[in-house]
Amino acid sequence: MSLNDIQSRIRKAEAKAGRTSGDVTLIAVSKVQPNQRVEEVLTQGHRIFGENRVQEAAGKWPGFREQFDGIELHLIGPLQTNKARQAFELFQSIHSVDRPKLATTIARLAQEMGHCPDLFLQINTGEEPQKAGVLPRDSDTFINDCKALDLPVRGLMCIPPADEEPSLHFALLAKIAKRNGLSGLSIGMSGDFETAIALGATHVRVGSAIFGARDYG
């Protein structure tokens, strides 16, 4: 697959779902990928990328930003509070706001720095103990607490359990977002982004289908 193939599959899925063309933002997930492949995708004109580790992004993206204008970075992996300040410097959007303590830290930094990345709150729709995110039953409270902190909450994010039908999780997330008046849905990865678009994804996070399999060596 290539960037072009994925973009045309996204446009087709939008049309099939009766959605406006260009509704869905493609986040190219570049974690662990060799710089050369990332540079190819930048050269093809793509500017929106996702990383799951602050440290890795800090090593990779300042250099690319000197070469290419208009890069927009999304943090899609867990954020430790002691890395939040660095995340503010690197990322335009954080998809992994997954606990009250992190929300409070982000609110304090936003006050201090006078700006804040766009935020997505992560919901653990599968209630998996090893996975980040607030439980569905706690989500309304968490969303309201984040709004009360004046945080720029754009929407919700989830990562469905690997062995379950993702559409059930996407639908649950969409329902929680709707009843809380949130329009953003960060759902869908290489294997299921078309399903996610059918269920209302506004942001899809696609890695290996664009760059090839990740080599963790």
Ligand SMILES: *Cc1c(COP(=O)(O)O)cnc(C)c1O
């Ligand atoms: C790695 C990752 C992705 C991309 O996964 P692919 O299957 O390679 O598309 C999406 N979302 C999150 C949170 C990830 O960590």
